[in-house]
Amino acid sequence: MKIKVGVIFGGQTVEHEVSIISAIQAMENLNKDKYEIVPIYIAKDKIWYTGHPLMDVEFYKDFEYNKKYISRVNLYKTENGFFLQKTTGLFRKNITDIDIILPVVHGNNIEDGTLAGLLETIGIPYVGSHVIGSAIGQDKVIMKQVLASAGLPIVDYIWFFDNEYIEDKSIIINNIKKLGYPVVVKPATLGSSVGITYVKNEKDIESAIEEAISYDTKIVVEKAVNNLVEVNSSVLGNYEFQHVTPLEEVMGIDEILSYNDKYLSGSKGSKTSKGMASTNRIIPARISKKLTDDISETSKKVFKLFNLSGVCRIDYLIDSKSNKFYVNEPNTCPGSLSFYLWKEAGLSYSELLDEMISIAIKEYKNKQKKTMSFESNILEGYNGSKGCKGLKGLKN
Numbered sequence: 001m002k003i004k005v006g007v008i009f010g011g012q013t014v015e016h017e018v019s020i021i022s023a024i025q026a027m028e029n030l031n032k033d034k035y036e037i038v039p040i041y042i043a044k045d046k047i048w049y050t051g052h053p054l055m056d057v058e059f060y061k062d063f064e065y066n067k068k069y070i071s072r073v074n075l076y077k078t079e080n081g082f083f084l085q086k087t088t089g090l091f092r093k094n095i096t097d098i099d100i101i102l103p104v105v106h107g108n109n110i111e112d113g114t115l116a117g118l119l120e121t122i123g124i125p126y127v128g129s130h131v132i133g134s135a136i137g138q139d140k141v142i143m144k145q146v147l148a149s150a151g152l153p154i155v156d157y158i159w160f161f162d163n164e165y166i167e168d169k170s171i172i173i174n175n176i177k178k179l180g181y182p183v184v185v186k187p188a189t190l191g192s193s194v195g196i197t198y199v200k201n202e203k204d205i206e207s208a209i210e211e212a213i214s215y216d217t218k219i220v221v222e223k224a225v226n227n228l229v230e231v232n233s234s235v236l237g238n239y240e241f242q243h244v245t246p247l248e249e250v251m252g253i254d255e256i257l258s259y260n261d262k263y264l265s266g267s268k269g270s271k272t273s274k275g276m277a278s279t280n281r282i283i284p285a286r287i288s289k290k291l292t293d294d295i296s297e298t299s300k301k302v303f304k305l306f307n308l309s310g311v312c313r314i315d316y317l318i319d320s321k322s323n324k325f326y327v328n329e330p331n332t333c334p335g336s337l338s339f340y341l342w343k344e345a346g347l348s349y350s351e352l353l354d355e356m357i358s359i360a361i362k363e364y365k366n367k368q369k370k371t372m373s374f375e376s377n378i379l380e381g382y383n384g385s386k387g388c389k390g391l392k393g394l395k396n
Contacts, residue, residue, distance in 0.1 A: 002036040005357070006075070006084070006098040010042040011110030014194050014215065020060055022335050023104040027055050029339070029349040030102075035357075038084070038096055040075070042110070048073050050084055050095060071095060075122060082124045100360060101126040102353075103333060108189040108216075111333050112138035125364035127356050128310040129332040136306055137332040140188045140220045147327055150305050152298060155317065155326045156223040159188065162213045169206070176205060182224040185209055187216030198224065225326065229318040231285045233299045234338035236352070238309040238359055242300040245341040247292055249285035283344050287318065295325055302330055309363060310356045313338045 007030075009023030010016055020041075027037050039054035043063070051070030053059045059066050073084040073095060083094040101124055105111045113135035119126045129137070136142050141159045148154055158175050165172050176183060185208040187195040195215040197208035212219045230252070234245045285292065299314045306312075313334035318325045337356075339349040347355070 002034060003357070004038055004097060004099045005030060005035045006038045006040045006101045007104060008040045008042065008101055008115065009104045010044070011105055011107070011115070012042075012044055012046050013105075013107030013109050013111075014190060015107030015111075016044055017060075018335055019104060019106045019110075020057065022106065022337065024055060024057050025336060025339075025349075026102065026104050026353060030353055031350050034354070038098060040073070040084070040101075041070075043067075048075070075124070077122050077124070082122065098124065100124070100357060100364075102357070103128055104337070105333055106335060107194075108138060112189065125360055127360040129306070129308045129312065133306040133308045134332045137308075137312075137330045138189050139218070140186060140329060141218060143329060144220075146305065147302070150301070152301065152305075153324070153326045155225060155328075157220055159218065159220045162217045162219065165209060165213065165219070169209075172209070173202065173205060176221050177202065179221065179223050184222045184224050185212050186220045186222065187212045188218035188220050189216055225317045225319050227319050227321040229285075229287070229320045230328075231287065231295065231316045231318060231325075232313055232338075232341070233296060233316075234311060234313045234334065234341040235299050235303040235308070236311050236342070236355060236359075237303065238363060239304060239307055242303050243345070244296045244299050245338070245345045246283055247285040247287070247295060248341060248344075249282040249287070251280035251282065281340075283341070287320075288323070291318070291323060291325065298325075298327065302327060306330060306332075308332060310359060311337050311342075311352070313341070 007023055007027055009019045011019065013019070023039070027039060030037055037055070039050060039052070041049045041054045043049060049067065049070045050073050053066065053069050072087045074087055075082065075084055075098070077083075080097075082098045084096055084098060085094050086092050101119055103111075103115055103119075103126060105115055111134060113131040113133075116126070116129070116131045116134050120131060128134075136146055144154050144157060156179060158172075158179055160172050181202065182198060182200045183205075185197045185199055185205070195212050197204075197211055199205050199208045209219060209221075230250045231247045232250060233247050236243045287295075295316055298316075302314050303312055308330065311334065313331040315328040315331065316325050317328050337349075337352065339352055342352045343349070
């Protein structure tokens with residue numbers, strides 16, 4: 001019997017289209033002999049849909065017209081398992097059962113632990129990182145604070161809320177001046193390089209901040225790394241074990257790896273963008289063995305520190321002159337799931353997805369062995385009309 005895998009993607013996020021691309025690639029590479037694939041698309045208005053047409057990227061080019069060919073659904077649990085149920089029509093029948101969820105989501109409002117929290121509440125097994133790791137990984141400020149607390153290398157930075165800038169921008173600009181130009185201005189909770197600006201001098205800082213504020217309430221300004229080389233590694237595993245890929249050296253056109261570099265370059269003439277898989281890269285990265293080993297070990301530390309699961313891509317910034325490296329960020333659900341890096345490690349995309357699903361099933365089974373609730377008679381003597389005093393026999 002095949003395992004029914006619900007592939008969730010989309011969501012109300014600026015990385016919505018990137019998620020569609022990544023999910024379709026994943027669905028194309030899941031082993032059809034082992035898995036029955038059920039696409040679950042969260043539209044930009046947060047309505048959930050399912051239907052086979054969602055597996056074709058052409059469907060999304062006129063989604064408002066085409067959505068009549070798919071079904072609006074909810075995911076819920078019964079005594080008999082987990083089901084997708086139609087939310088329209090006189091009889092809201094179950095469309096299909098689901099054994100496990102594979103989230104292929106990117107960005108705030110979806111990758112940041114919110115979807116993981118929903119799946120945890122429903123109780124369904126799911127692939128990938130859990131609530132806390134996903135939430136920390138999405139917020140660049142909290143992420144840096146956690147990394148720094150563990151003694152891991154990060155670039156110098158400042159951060160602020162949009163209202164603080166609006167109330168007195170001179171304080172913020174002065175703090176950035178102390179940090180020293182050039183700097184990189186980022187929305188704190190976005191990914192895929194959306195809203196990020198490389199700023200060489202003070203005359204351009206206000207427009208960069210305003211760009212970031214248009215996406216987020218929380219802004220990060222980082223000291224730019226001189227003699228920059230960007231490298232990435234991918235980690236597969238959970239808290240018990242971590243495997244690391246060879247490092248890739250990423251080649252961008254801009255001063256920093258931009259959205260255009262990641263998702264728009266290299267896609268001309270192809271049916272769909274290949275996402276990060278289409279980015280210009282050199283594998284293995286042209287750095288020393290010692291630096292490679294240090295970064296690989298750091299990747300394992302970051303993965304364990306955030307208690308991640310499944311696949312994560314961890315990005316690094318290197319000053320090639322001083323050979324110092326800095327953790328840029330972990331991507332808890334990386335674009336394309338870093339399959340191109342695992343190919344270099346000897347795993348096909350299909351095998352990578354198999355490993356991710358196996359890890360999720362094992363974690364789910366282990367979790368069921370833990371004490372999750374108590375059988376208690378605490379409510380037997382409770383009198384709600386008396387508030388807390390209605391609990392008889394309880395000691396302070």
